[in-house]
Amino acid sequence: MNDKLTVKIDKIVSGGYGFTIHNENAVFIPFVLPGETVEVEIYRRRGVYFGKILEILESSPIRKEAFCPLFGNCGGCQFQMTDYENQLQIKKEIIEESLRRIGKIEIPVNPIIASDNTIHYRNKGSFQVFGREESFIGFCYPGTTKPFAIQECPLMEHPINEKIRDFLDNPSERLKLKGMKALVIRSNGEGQTINSTIKKDSFFDRVADLDFMIDADTFFQINRTIIPKWLEYIKKLIVSHKVGKGLLDLYSGVGIIGQFLSPLFEKVVGLEVNKRLVENGNKVLERNHIQNASFIAADASRFYEYGFLYDTVIINPPRAGISPEMTATLIQAAPQVIIYSSCNPDTFSRDIKELGNGGYKIDEIQPFDMFPQTQHTEVVGVLYR
Template sequence: MVLKKDQIIELDIEKLIFGGEGLGYYEKMAVFVPMSVPGDRVRVKIISLKKSYARGIIEAIIKPGEERAADKDKVTFEDFHGCDFGMLKYESQLKYKKEMVEDVLKKIGKLENFEIYDTIGSTSPKYYRNKVIEPFAYKDGKIISGFFKKKSHEVFEVSENMLQSKLANRITKELKEILNKKRIPVYDEKKHRGILRHVMVRTNSFDEAMVVLVVKGEPAKNLKKILYDLRDRCPEVKAAYISVNNKRTNVALGDEDIYVYGDEVLKEELFDIKFNISPKSFFQINLEQTKKLYETAISYFDDVKNKNIVDAYSGTGTIAMILSRWAKKVFAIEMVKSATLDAKKTSMENKIKNIDFINGKVEGKLEELLKKREKIDAIIFDPPRKGIEESVLHSVAKTGINEIVYISCNPSTFARDANVLNEIGYDLLKVQPVDMFPQTSHIEVVGKFVKRT
């Protein structure tokens, strides 16, 4: 039988694939189904067709699989607050994430002889995000905020989001009550009209918050008054900004952040290092799992106390400063100048003296370090999702650095880069998945590579 678009079929889900979709077969045709669980018997509507596979959405769950976390009435991305793994029991999420990492390393990385450990899970798999940005919209004449439905710009709202902190949930709820009383116009991206675009709430481990209201146009006094009213309702708000974004863009924050009241930064501590977080600062969104991630990475260095280590793609210096607590010396290389300046400031405030902060591209600055006869024992990478330029990896190989630790938020590009490293003489010894983003299909990995002798 040939499948047709909009056809309704019944399907048994056999496995999960990388990215989190369930896979079943109908008349030998592969059918991918979001929000499905292995063992599910589902009624599916076909929404797209290719030569060798189809994609469908769940119309109903006939029989739920044993690993399904919620009742069978919840079948959509929105039912699980935009969490593509929310339908799975947590222990199953951890199991499948390990399998996905192993699968891409074998298929993309073409690697076999490495050790992979069970995923390091979280004791708090919900309400863990310390930063959330929500777009505003209208629904039934009311101002709402929330997240975009899958593959659309239609906003959906939930009463309490399962990922963001309890404090952030309460703050956004109170803010919307105030905004609805003031009847501030919501931004319309098609017409490029209106005022309210997004709200960003950042929270810390001290139960304090920063609120940034993103608007189009010059902020009027009534917008600032709204933020003061919010502080009256939520005294945990210790810093408030208005971010002006007048561009037609999907980027949330604008170029200009106007300070309104409170502290200019939100404070956070990680390994006894004090960090200052401003509206645009990068900081990991899950503090508990960040500690586990960095502890794992540092433990992968042999004899770390006697080593000079390069932190490539060092950003605002978080890893470099944590590593400096153990390593002999750290060279932190970062291309973005503002991030390097922020890192220098934080290190001075924390009286850290064994880091050299270097602004520039990794491959060029590595060569400069070696020309200065600096002794480099190891390197740690924590690149963006796109991974590492192949030229950088070849530059590392030329230096003869023996030990590489690689932190990645994208197993696919990690596997691609692992393949390159293997070809130029580095063996992948071990891989540790870390669940930084519970309820989602995203996974961080830490890998250790050593130069082949």
């Protein structure tokens, strides 16, 4: 393949890449919009062809100036070059494409439920720390381990940016970064922050009228403005499917889903592999006046060992989705309802296809924009027998 090419972008696919076929090879180009014609430099990484934009020859009418000066150099955002409404439409098309290509299914995808905050929405930032004499805070150039320094990130909640400035401006704070390679800063709804320079530091955060105990560097949903909408939607699914005996909350984290849904069930059991998340989940049950839920440190795929009467399983796995063994075990266990919430439409499409082969039906997909300006979306579907 030649080094330089002029290509027209057919569509945007998973990863937020523009997609085109050249000489029977798929080429993936970041930071472009559908219909644009661009001159790109082609390179190959791990067997896949990518294009780096040299010039936009024909730009989309929906293209605008990105608001962050680092956009394009930083791998965090993919879609700042277009208005939020266009981002939602592009992301919907990415999900539909994944469902068709990987899931081999045509299911209606509802319009994406938008985030109230489209900037300053992240309650957690993970940064690189680098520098010999003096420590800097930053991100890595996309696809590399080469860091660049930042002063702030427009996606972070304000207290996180204030803490970055504190680290950079205050010599005694900067000293705390010495010897560190990574830094996590987290903020809560009260404007407090914790960070990973202090081991096992945690605080409470109140979301959807429940308190959660959260560590600096363990998992918690990152966009507080959309979490209540996501949970209310899952609640609506439970009510419409008339279940309520028992809920198995798999990949439960601190139990945000199980705790929120506990009034609808006789019993809730959550399985989560990270012991710290399980401890934090169980610690707040009394504070949240929940008596019918418990969280267990266990591999989700061993759910059949924790037998109790349940009619509903919720799965909210990491980006890799669920294993073939897990899919087979779920089909064998045959719960009446499986609610699947995923931050990766590709693995979601693969897994719902397999669950469909096992006898489960799915009527529609509801996406939630938990991650504005980026290519990521949360998708929810209910599978039932």
